[in-house]
Amino acid sequence: MLTLLVVAGLILADLRFNSLDRTRAILDTLVAPVYWVADIPSRLKDWQETHLVSRSTLQGENERLRRENLILEGRTQQMASLQAENIRLRALLNSAALLRDDVVVAELIGVSPDPVRQHVVINKGSRDSVYVGQPLIDANGLMGQVVEVGEFTSRVLLITDLTHSVPVQVNRNGVRAIAEGNGSLSALEVHHVAATTDIREGDLLVTSGLGGRFPVGYPVAVVSSVVRDPGQTFARILAQPTAALDRSRHVLLVFTVGQGEEG
Amino acid sequence: MESGQGYWVVIATLLSAAVLAVLPVPHALVWWRPEWVALVLVYWCIALPHRVGVVVALLTGIGMDILEGAVLGQNTFALSVIALLSVGLYQRVRLFSLWQQAGIVFVLIGIHQLICQWVQNLEGVGTQQPLFLLPALSSALFWPLVLSLLRGLRRHYRVA
Structure with a gap:
């Protein structure tokens, strides 16, 4: 009975006062091996996929990647001049220059076993100077933030977790909103957008930096x-995350060099 | 038999259960994952009530909380409660038939899930539907397997 009371106190301490963050960090390090072991099957599968393939498949893939690379290189040719132009124009408008973000590749080694929580575990920690609040992206979009x-x-909280919200803007016209997770991996809800706001199906929502x-x-x-x-004050808007939240294995941690301000 | 023998078997089985508990599963099965750690703990509480009890449950629970990224104390509380119950029930449960035992396991894991659900609701992330009882059902169905496996291990390594 006494132990149960102590544990109840523990729950309260963690939930209401966040006083155990330091302890959690230490214990996290201790339980990390369990995730490593649980990850072995998928790593074996990866290994098998990269090592046990035929020569022709590899050649085909190589060919495809080479073509893709050529296209991407072609697209970035103008990048340097466009960037310079962008900086010049921003200077003309008296707004702060946008700095490029550095990224570090991380690998996903675990997924929250608890269906009501949308967490993932990645293989980079304080040794790689990861910090709480750091954004995580994959090739297609924002995934979440380190908690x-x-x-x-x-441990990374995904943008679809019930407790997560992200400030966004519509890429087309800059309308600002907040996208909240609703607990399912395939949808975000955009709340408190007036029914008359210009927002349509197919609009891309990007982070607003607010x-x-x-x-x-x-x-x-x-x-x-x-x-x-018409009976409701706000429109009911659902959006589908662009990041492959349930599929990506290789993800990118974003190190923001300096937060650029909106002009 | 000397006491303290084969304690590592208990620890090893609990650790393997923890690995099973975080093993990625397909999205459709996520609600059906049995509570492996709770199952193994219930077995040891019934088999060795004088050695495995609330203290082991407490330590396992803290580990599970960290592992699942849950509120510190959620699993600790739930596992302690079912350890307490199974240590109290062991004399009766040992005499039950396999499927009666599975029924008891259903109730125990159900209590475990209920407590987890309470804590999650305090936090604001719980589900509205009674989906959270599905693991209790799947755990009960897996009980015969877990029982025979762990009993085999216990006899082989003469854990007492």
């Missing part, structure tokens, strides 16, 4: 449905 950092691993947590301009979601009920 706990251990020595070798850290709130100072996420850098500006990363794609977050594509609006998938807008329901305007």
